[in-house]
Amino acid sequence: MRIHIATDHAGLDFSTHLITHLTAAGHEVIDHGPTSYDALDDYPAFCINAALAVAHDQAQGIEALGVVFGGSGNGEQIAANKVTGIRAALVWNLSTAQLAREHNDANVISIGARQHTIEDATSFIDAFIAEPFPGEERHVRRISQLAEYERTGDIAGKNVDQY
Numbered sequence: 001m002r003i004h005i006a007t008d009h010a011g012l013d014f015s016t017h018l019i020t021h022l023t024a025a026g027h028e029v030i031d032h033g034p035t036s037y038d039a040l041d042d043y044p045a046f047c048i049n050a051a052l053a054v055a056h057d058q059a060q061g062i063e064a065l066g067v068v069f070g071g072s073g074n075g076e077q078i079a080a081n082k083v084t085g086i087r088a089a090l091v092w093n094l095s096t097a098q099l100a101r102e103h104n105d106a107n108v109i110s111i112g113a114r115q116h117t118i119e120d121a122t123s124f125i126d127a128f129i130a131e132p133f134p135g136e137e138r139h140v141r142r143i144s145q146l147a148e149y150e151r152t153g154d155i156a157g158k159n160v161d162q163y
């Protein structure tokens with residue numbers, strides 16, 4: 001599996017560990033930065049680049065997922081979700097990691113590197129990567145509605161308000 005990762009200064013130490021861990025597990029890791037510590041760097045471009053790469057790879061039929069992380073994971077999730085085709089889930093335990101795939105077919109997860117031990121955060125990522133999307137009809141339907149809204153600004157038959 002190709003895994004695109006990105007962070008900011010708050011996740012840089014975890015990033016080093018994660019690259020080693022995922023590479024040892026046989027994944028191809030592509031790091032979208034940052035490459036050095038700068039306490040004043042900004043997560044949006046790093047995370048958007050990782051998300052763009054996931055969306056691009058998946059559109060080409062390449063198996064790819066993304067992992068973004070920072071202090072809380074909140075801003076990183078928000079950034080990734082700005083990219084068309086990305087479903088980025090904030091993950092904070094094993095259950096949310098698995099559900100991100102099982103229910104949401106998330107193609108990116110976000111984690112707060114300051115909120116967990118390295119071991120716990122790593123286990124959430126492993127669980128996310130290992131979990132398949134079984135494709136149950138109700139989840140496919142809901143994901144399709146999100147995609148329709150992203151594409152058209154509306155969801156047919158669902159009374160989405162227009163301003």
Ligand SMILES: O=C[C@H](O)[C@H](O)[C@H](O)COP(=O)(O)O
Binds near residue numbers: 011
């Ligand atoms: O949502 C944003 C992330 O958690 C950032 O990693 C965090 O805001 C960085 O905080 P600071 O600039 O105070 O280190």
